Each structure stands twice: as C-alpha cells, then as structure tokens.
Amino acid sequence: MSQPKRIAIFISGGGSNARVMIDRFQQHPEDGVEVVLLVSNRTGAGGLLMAAERGIPSLVVKRADWATGEELLAALSAYRVDLIVLAGFLWLIPGYLVQAYPNRIVNIHPALLPKYGGKGMYGRHVHEAVKNAGDLESGISIHYVNENYDEGSIIYQAAVRLDPEDSPEKIAERVLRLEHGNYWRIVRDLYDATSGSEVHRDL
Numbered sequence: 638m639s640q641p642k643r644i645a646i647f648i649s650g651g652g653s654n655a656r657v658m659i660d661r662f663q664q665h666p667e668d669g670v671e672v673v674l675l676v677s678n679r680t681g682a683g684g685l686l687m688a689a690e691r692g693i694p695s696l697v698v699k700r701a702d703w704a705t706g707e708e709l710l711a712a713l714s715a716y717r718v719d720l721i722v723l724a725g726f727l728w729l730i731p732g733y734l735v736q737a738y739p740n741r742i743v744n745i746h747p748a749l750l751p752k753y754g755g756k757g758m759y760g761r762h763v764h765e766a767v768k769n770a771g772d773l774e775s776g777i778s779i780h781y782v783n784e785n786y787d788e789g790s791i792i793y794q795a796a797v798r799l800d801p802e803d804s805p806e807k808i809a810e811r812v813l814r815l816e817h818g819n820y821w822r823i824v825r826d827l828y829d830a831t832s833g834s835e836v837h838r839d840l
C-alpha cells in the first residue's frame with residue numbers, strides 16, 4: 638500500500654465531524670488516511686479535548702499568527718500534512734495557505750451551495766435561512782477552498798428531505814447526520830491531483 642495520506646483537521650467548535658473522522662481512520666488503517674494534527678482558532682474549542690483523548694496533537698492559532706502564517710505553515714510542514722480538512726472552521730482561509738496547499742484544502746458546508754453560502758453563513762445561521770425560505774430539502778456540500786467563503790469548486794453534494802414543521806435545530810440534526818456519514822468517505826477517496834470539476838449529487 639502507498640503511504641497513508643496525512644491530514645490536518647481545522648475546527649472552531651465541538652468538532653463532531655473531526656471526531657467521526659479521527660475514530661474512523663484510527664479504526665480503519667486500510668483507509669490509508671492518518672489524522673496527524675488538529676488546528677483550532679479557539680483555545681476553548683471542545684474538539685481540542687476530544688483530539689487529546691485520542692492522542693492527536695493540536696495547535697491553537699491566534700489572530701496575529703494567522704495573519705503571517707509563520708507558525709501554522711511550519712507546523713503543517715513539520716507534520717508533513719498532505720491535505721487540510723476544514724470541519725466547522727470559521728475563519729476565512731488566507732491567500733498564503735491556499736497557495737501553499739493548492740487544491741489540497743477542503744471544506745464541508747451544511748447546505749446545498751451555492752444556496753446559503755458566503756460570509757456569516759455558518760452553523761445555525763444556515764439552517765435558520767433554510768427554514769425561513771420554506772425549503773423542503775437541504776444538504777451538504779463538500780468543496781475545495783479558495784480565498785472566498787464557500788466558492789471553491791464542489792466535490793460532492795448530498796441532499797436530505799425536510800418536513801415543513803422541522804425546526805432549524807431539527808434541520809441541523811438531519812444535515813449533521815449526513816455530514817458524519819459522508820465527509821470521512823469523501824476525504825478517504827480524494828486524490829490529491831483531482832481538480833474538483835465533477836459534481837456528484839446524491840438525491
């Protein structure tokens with residue numbers, strides 16, 4: 638088997654997607670993916686403890702470091718990271734990182750992009766917008782990351798039907814279940830050289 642793909646997961650909060658991925662890849666070495674680093678922009682992020690419990694080293698980036706990228710790029714290089722996986726990470730990815738990891742940064746968005754994307758559209762804000770619009774489906778979008786929020790080319794989308802009476806919390810629950818079932822799988826199957834031009838939609 639070729640060398641495992643070494644990934645860093647970036648989080649800002651609870652890190653349930655990161656947890657699913659870490660557990661999956663630790664229990665299934667045949668997947669050929671190793672989570673080698675967790676990066677958080679918040680010292681209090683719940684995901685930090687979760688990662689520590691699983692023996693995954695972590696790095697907390699501060700605003701000042703983020704601006705230059707010095708410490709972050711050094712850590713990503715020291716851990717020989719091949720792919721960066723954003724999982725509920727809320728800061729905009731700066732140009733130096735996109736340039737250092739071209740087509741090697743992916744994100745998951747909790748809606749069917751291009752709907753409900755862009756600055757300020759994260760977590761419950763997305764699900765409230767879906768509810769307010771009266772949509773009867775939502776879903777997930779996994780995409781490459783460029784320097785604009787939610788605009789990189791789409792790798793994979795999957796939809797989930799909604800009931801008219803679903804609350805934003807219920808929508809969030811349905812969408813998160815879809816994230817947990819798919820994100821690790823798409824990361825496993827992603828080849829470094831893919832351009833992301835092909836769109837898969839599971840409806």
Ligand code: GAR
Nearest residue numbers: 651652653654725745746747759760
């Ligand atoms: C996930 O639903 C993810 O799609 C969303 O944040 C949540 C993080 O949950 N990301 C965005 O909204 C990005 N715009 P988690 O910390 O439990 O994985």
